[in-house]
Amino acid sequence: MLEKVYTKDxxxxxxxxxxANGNPTLPEEIANTCISSKEAILKLQRCDIKEVLIDSSKSITENIHPKTSYAEEILFARETYANILNMIKVMFETVESGGSLDVPQYExxxxxxxxSIERNSSAAASLTVLAQADxxxxxxxxxxxxxSAMLGRFMGLSRESITQLSIAAMxxxxxKIWIPDNILEKxxxxTKQEFSTIKDHPVxxxxYLSNQQGISLDIVKGVLSHHERDDSSGYPEGISGNEIHKYARIISICDSYDAMTSDRPYREAMTPNMAIKHLYSMKETAFHPRYIESFIKCVGIYP
Incomplete structure (x- = not known):
């Protein structure tokens, strides 16, 4: 899969x-090669080239960042999780009060x-089972x-894209701020009317986001389309396949998985294995096979 990446990333x-545009051409020793050293990165960044095309299927990104042990990383990941959870709470309060989002601060x-995900993704992944009902x-x-960040990284997205993807997921x-609690927690x-109300939340x-500074069109599309499905069975627009933004295709799978593995007022949580099997059963319909298979390879062995 070819993807545009800024040379700085x-x-x-x-x-x-x-x-990215074929002109100017890359130095011979860099074109069609795997970047293997910091010197190669610096040489590329010295060229008068803003963007390049990378082939994520040929990229080897697992060992770019030094790995840390699970025991070392979990302490840092737990503190980071708590800090960002509080940030999201404040973010929702800002939206509810009609305030302005501080995107640079979120980034x-x-x-x-x-x-943390780049050093040892298992530590961050393990924290996703700690959801509190309230x-x-x-x-x-x-x-x-x-x-979503884990899957985006696994699929070869640039660091900048992973950041944007993460914000879109948040x-x-x-x-849902504008949906009554008696519907959300029913x-x-x-009822048909209640479900129609629920389906309005992406729009x-x-x-709201379209009127906020610092929110990219990619983030807006990721948010708007995270309930769309590859077979056009989703909402709000009923689009399908490549009409769905790649951020939304990633978020939709991760959103579904976390929802399935969480206790809700109307049902008990599935086990991770059950959720994976359920997602896999939809790989030719609701979700694109490549995205589902990448998700399973990325997080399917956990926990």
Whole structure:
């Protein structure tokens, strides 16, 4: 899979194909090669080239960052998780009060989380089972963000894209702020009207985010389309396949997995294995096979 990456975001292990627009051409020793040293990165960044195309299927990114032991990383990851969970709570309060989102600050705050995922993703992944019932909306947003960052990294997204993807996942449910609690927490089956109200939350979020500074179109599309499905069975637009933004395709799987493995007022949580099997059963319909198979390879062995 070819993807545009800013030269400033190139990392060791990425397979660089060519400059994004073909002009100027890359130095012979860099074109169609896997970046294996910091010297190669510096040489590429000295070229008058803003973006290059990388082939994520040929990239080797697992060992770009030094690994730490699970025991070492879990302490840092737990503190980072708590800090970002509080940030998301404040973020939701800001939206509810009609305030302005501080995107640069959010990006700065989630950097340590992405660093942790790059060092030892198992530590961050293990924290996604700690959702608290009274903070479900916040913890579910964070868990989905963690899983999305893991999957995005596994699929070869650049660091900048992973950051944007993570923010989109954190913001995916802000539209639920305007949905009554008696609908969100209803134990029985939703009426047709109640379900219609639920289905409005991506559009409500999109309208709010479109008026916020620092929110990219990619983030807006990721939020708007996170309930779309590959077979056009999703909402709010009923689009399908490649019409769905890649952020939304990643978030939709991670959102579904975390929701399935969480206790809710209307049902008990599935085991991780059950959730994986259920997602796999939808790989030719609701979700694209490549995204589902990548998710299973990325997190399917955990826990």
């Amino acid at each position: 190139i990392q060791q292990g990425m397979f660089v194909v060519c400059s 700065k705050n989630i950097d340590p989380l992405i660093d 903070k479900y909306l916040f913890s579910h947003s964070l868990n989905t963000s963690i899983l 913001l995916m449910n802000i539209g 134990k029985g089956k939703l 409500a979020a999109c309208k």
